[in-house]
Amino acid sequence: MKTTPEHNARVANMKFFSVYPHYVTKVEKKGRTKEELHRVITWLTGFTDADIQDKIDRKVTFETFFEEAKLHPNAELIKGVICGYRIEEIDNELTRKVRYLDKLIDELARGRKMEKILRTV
Known part of the structure; x- marks a missing residue:
C-alpha cells in the first residue's frame, strides 16, 4: 500500500516515549500487563526491559527505535x-515496522493468546 512521504515522515519522527504510555494504558485497560507488553516489544525488537527504558529516557524517535532494533x-x-x-x-x-508493533499490541489488548x-504456533 502506498503511504505518502508526509505520512512516513510523521511516523519516523514520532517519539517512542510519547506513544509508550498509550500502549501501557491500552493493554492494561483490557486486563493485560505491562510485563506482557514488554514481552511483545522484546520479541519484535530484541530489546530487554532496560533497553526499552533507555529508549524512553533518551526520547528516541521511532526511526531511531527501529534502527537500534534487531527485528525478529x-x-x-x-x-x-x-x-x-x-x-x-x-x-x-x-x-x-511501526505497524508491526501496533498490530502486536492490538492483538495483546484484544486478548489473543501470547503464543x-x-x-x-
Whole structure:
C-alpha cells in the first residue's frame, strides 16, 4: 500500500516515549500487563526491559527505535489491517515496522493468546 512521504515522515519522527504510555494504558485497560507488553516489544525488537527504558529516557524517535532494533525473523508473519493499512502492503520499511508493533499490541489488548501473538504456533 502506498503511504505518502508526509505520512512516513510523521511516523519516523514520532517519539517512542510519547506513544509508550498509550500502549501501557491500552493493554492494561483490557486486563493485560505491562510485563506482557514488554514481552511483545522484546520479541519484535530484541530489546530487554532496560533497553526499552533507555529508549524512553533518551526520547528516541521511532526511526531511531527501529534502527537500534534487531527485528525478529518471524516479524514478516504479522499480517492484517491496522490504522487503516494492510501491513503486508505497506511499501515503506519503517512505517511497516511501526505497524508491526501496533498490530502486536492490538492483538495483546484484544486478548489473543501470547503464543499466537509471538507467532510460535
